[in-house]
Amino acid sequence: MSWLKKDPFQIIAFQSYGTNSHFYARGRALEDESIDLEARNTWRLLVNSWKRFETDEVKNVGLDLKLPNNTIIKATTDRKGYFIVEANLQDLKTLTNDEGWLSFELSFNDVTIKRNIQNQNRFPGELLIPSSKAQFGVASDIDDTILQTGVVSWLKWRLIYNSIFKSVKSRMPLEGSVDLFQRLHRGFSGKNANPIFYVSHSPWNFYRYLELFLKQNNFPKGPILLRSVSEALKKKQEGEKPQKQKEILNILKTYPKLPFILIGDSGEHDPDIYIEIAEMFPDRILAIYLRSVKHKKKMLRVRSLVKNFKTTPMMLIDNSQQAIEHARKHGFIT
Incomplete structure (x- = not known):
């Protein structure tokens, strides 16, 4: 004040x-x-x-x-x-x-x-309220999935630097991500209006920052689901699920007839969260796309997870075009 x-x-x-x-x-x-x-x-x-x-x-x-x-x-x-x-x-x-x-x-x-x-x-x-024209929904992470943040950098220094010293106008989406999300939003018919849900562990304090980033880069408009600072700082009870996982599970329960594609990155907890969700809803998760990150140790672990996971199609992608090709092949987009 x-x-x-x-x-x-x-x-x-x-x-x-x-x-x-x-x-x-x-x-x-x-x-x-x-x-x-x-x-x-x-x-x-x-x-x-x-x-x-x-x-x-x-x-x-x-x-x-x-x-x-x-x-x-x-x-x-x-x-x-x-x-x-x-x-x-x-x-x-x-x-x-x-x-x-x-x-x-x-x-x-x-x-x-x-x-x-x-x-x-x-x-x-x-x-x-998703349109009746919706073919499927998309639940996506933001950090290092569509916005380069450096969440896997040492002590998250790059994440901190980007969040404090870079204006939203200077932040660029990861190459091809806008095209991928627009195609998924339009779906196979080109007019499906598939809902996009942006789910992140960032605090609500960044809501307007992220809202402007999505708008200025022409991402499909969708609910932006974050968490409070107190939620981020509080100690989790044994067995308690991450906030991102709770949000996606609530979305799935809210729309029980709508299948989903999950999009994230390999840097933090997305692979584990998405695998657990797919095992809970094996008939609802159409595909999982995980963007590769520049961290050798983390990538070794994620590659092993992807190789051994057979419940639903799960892909490690180096660029958005790989996801576009997979989505086209499976009839999600044209």
Whole structure:
């Protein structure tokens, strides 16, 4: 928070997903620190990184969520400013566009809030309800899968450097990844509108950064599913699944008739997570694509896993064209 002036409140709605009868949205209410996502100056990038994590939450405040049919759903932020809006409703698909996106509007309903609120207390949000034209869904990692981050570098120094000292405008997608994802989104008919879910272990603090990266590079729009800093830092209970795995399992359970392609990299835990998911849902996972990373020891282990895994097609790929060729051969794309 600025010492000289009070920052206005804002509501950030994270792109989420639901069904024709189940509305589920989430986001966070924060003071608007005016982070300049287009900054390139080193000092401004450092300031942005500080603001991204030194958040001032709007905690325990009431919100209204308004649907296009004027239905109002109530919610309250928690002590970290996060909120979840969940409701069982009917015929939500009638409110979506051709791609399956349902637009809604959020506002603060607490009349005791005296501080200036930007946008006349109206904040946009979107929810994806996969189109009936969908042939399959895609659940993909982000780091070192479509965005070069250096997550396997020594002490993750390259990941830290890229996250702090590189503007989103200067970040480039891995070669061919946009073409691959656009083809998978369009599917075999070229008009399938297959849903893409971006699932990462990055904290929600990077949501707008990643949202802009995907948009400016023309990746298909899709829910971006991250985790809170507290989730990243807390010690896991014995047998507890990683957050990324929980998210993908929830997606599979939300859409029980939709098969999926899983995309990740060989650097961290994606191979183990995806293998376990495929073994749980052997008839639902069409293929697994794992992008190779420059780490000899990790690659030796992953190659062994891939060689011995027979439940569903699982490929190590050095470039996106290999995945495109496999997807075309199996009728996922033209």
